Amino acid sequence: MTDQPRQSATGESAPQKRWGETSRRNFAATCAATTGMAMVHSSAAAAQDQRELRLALVGCGGRGRGALEDTLSINENVKVVALADLYQKNCDAARKLVGRKYSDKMDVADDRMYSGLDGYKSILDDHTVDVVMFATSPGFRPPYVLEAVQAGKHVFAEKPTCIDAAGYRKNVEAHDLAVKSNTAIVTGTQYRRQTNYVAAVNRIHEGAIGDIISAQARYCTGQIWYRDRAEGMSDTEYQLFNWMHHVWLSGDHIAEQAVHNIDTINWIMGGPPEQAYGVGGRHQRSETSELWDSFGIDYVYPGDRVCSFMCRQLGKTAYDNSNMIYGSEGRMLIGSINKPAIQYNRSGEEVWRSEGKISLAYQQEHKDLIDSIRAGQPIVELKQTAASSLTAVMGRVAAYTGENVTWDFLTTESKLDLFPESLQWDGAMEAAPVAVPGKTQLI
Ligand SMILES: NC(=O)c1ccc[n+]([C@@H]2O[C@H](COP(=O)([O-])OP(=O)(O)OC[C@H]3O[C@@H](n4cnc5c(N)ncnc54)[C@H](O)[C@@H]3O)[C@@H](O)[C@H]2O)c1
Numbered sequence: 538m539t540d541q542p543r544q545s546a547t548g549e550s551a552p553q554k555r556w557g558e559t560s561r562r563n564f565a566a567t568c569a570a571t572t573g574m575a576m577v578h579s580s581a582a583a584a585q586d587q588r589e590l591r592l593a594l595v596g597c598g599g600r601g602r603g604a605l606e607d608t609l610s611i612n613e614n615v616k617v618v619a620l621a622d623l624y625q626k627n628c629d630a631a632r633k634l635v636g637r638k639y640s641d642k643m644d645v646a647d648d649r650m651y652s653g654l655d656g657y658k659s660i661l662d663d664h665t666v667d668v669v670m671f672a673t674s675p676g677f678r679p680p681y682v683l684e685a686v687q688a689g690k691h692v693f694a695e696k697p698t699c700i701d702a703a704g705y706r707k708n709v710e711a712h713d714l715a716v717k718s719n720t721a722i723v724t725g726t727q728y729r730r731q732t733n734y735v736a737a738v739n740r741i742h743e744g745a746i747g748d749i750i751s752a753q754a755r756y757c758t759g760q761i762w763y764r765d766r767a768e769g770m771s772d773t774e775y776q777l778f779n780w781m782h783h784v785w786l787s788g789d790h791i792a793e794q795a796v797h798n799i800d801t802i803n804w805i806m807g808g809p810p811e812q813a814y815g816v817g818g819r820h821q822r823s824e825t826s827e828l829w830d831s832f833g834i835d836y837v838y839p840g841d842r843v844c845s846f847m848c849r850q851l852g853k854t855a856y857d858n859s860n861m862i863y864g865s866e867g868r869m870l871i872g873s874i875n876k877p878a879i880q881y882n883r884s885g886e887e888v889w890r891s892e893g894k895i896s897l898a899y900q901q902e903h904k905d906l907i908d909s910i911r912a913g914q915p916i917v918e919l920k921q922t923a924a925s926s927l928t929a930v931m932g933r934v935a936a937y938t939g940e941n942v943t944w945d946f947l948t949t950e951s952k953l954d955l956f957p958e959s960l961q962w963d964g965a966m967e968a969a970p971v972a973v974p975g976k977t978q979l980i
Pocket residue numbers: 595596597598599600601621622623624627653654656657672673674675677695696697725726727777793794
């Protein structure tokens with residue numbers, strides 16, 4: 538019998554008690570992140586079981602290859618033994634590109650590369666694989682992660698981990714099962730492990746800016762990629778290929794990209810908001826994209842604290858990707874990527890600052906995953922990322938429908954399930970209509 542962590546409903550650690558106590562597993566991860574590089578290089582502290590761990594990747598695109606490099610660069614005695622992707626050429630590219638840098642840690646035989654929609658199943662059936670990393674388009678994350686946990690695998694899951702209410706429920710099921718089975722689930726919310734983020738959030742929780750009054754979060758950038766249809770592609774294949782622009786696969790950019798900021802605000806507030814109300818629309822998207830390009834959401838957190846959130850993907854507009862937390866005694870600015878966290882007093886004077894590097898945070902999540910497995914205390918953090926992913930869905934649904942949407946409704950009543958009932962590689966598949974507030978239904 539393992540020592541089970543005590544967690545809130547969302548798995549969130551709790552600065553204000555309302556959301557439950559800090560779990561031992563989350564605490565271990567936070568400590569690791571707080572100490573940054575020192576912890577990165579002190580594997581001996583956590584390592585008890587030094588047996589080689591065998592890794593596999595499902596989704597060999599840009600981030601999948603990045604995640605392979607992150608784990609191989611920071612972990613010893615690990616080996617990548619299997620790859621899966623819709624396309625064989627993406628498996629080939631991952632093996633070649635990552636193998637060039639980490640030849641001693643890549644041992645993927647030709648018959649351990651799997652293509653097509655069912656390729657991941659061969660990895661789950663492989664009893665020699667310990668850890669499966671998922672970096673497909675997000676729509677596949679809830680069923681794949683749940684099946685991986687059911688197969689007894691340790692998991693690394695990229696964000697967002699769900700893009701609808703049905704997916705959230707699968708995430709919760711996977712989390713609970715992993716806790717019971719003593720297997721790990723670490724997620725790609727790297728800012729939770731970035732030293733300046735951890736330092737700033739700790740200061741906020743210790744009261745450095747007084748009581749939290751409100752927050753402002755922005756993920757405003759230029760246009761995202763769009764992939765043209767190649768000759769011979771079926772509707773289904775094309776949607777899978779150009780996945781960013783289909784809501785059942787990406788969740789729209791509020792979930793796909795801006796979930797990072799939403800996750801940071803949830804972390805600071807101690808859990809997800811109670812309700813969301815929002816606006817948005819599109820100005821520059823391609824006709825065949827289902828996405829909006831602008832969202833503005835007011836999230837109301839417990840304690841009547843409001844986060845004014847916006848995200849935008851519009852060319853030739855001002856970039857702002859940051860989080861600002863307003864307290865009774867000052868404010869904290871937490872910049873994204875490699876920007877510093879800066880604390881200001883009520884007169885607007887800088888009183889504290891901390892720098893951090895995102896590349897180290899990307900490595901740290903994989904270090905924490907492997908260390909926790911070796912120490913026999915696997916981190917299970919899916920619920921907190923599921924909550925942040927569902928918070929993004931809550932904002933999207935509020936804006937799409939024009940309704941006031943509550944957390945209770947989404948978690949208990951909503952029937953929102955965007956995953957197609959049948960998915961045939963060569964099948965016909967219509968794009969979903971672009972949402973229109975007042976017309977799009979809240980389900
Ligand atoms: N944490 C971060 O900062 C960060 C950064 C970039 C991307 N990501 C996340 O990583 C994920 C992938 O993003 P990307 O930029 O690598 O996209 P990508 O399009 O470059 O790669 C996705 C890959 O998954 C494959 N794929 C899709 N469905 C599959 C399936 N059912 N089975 C097997 N393979 C499948 C595709 O063929 C493709 O090669 C997304 O969830 C994204 O949000 C996270």
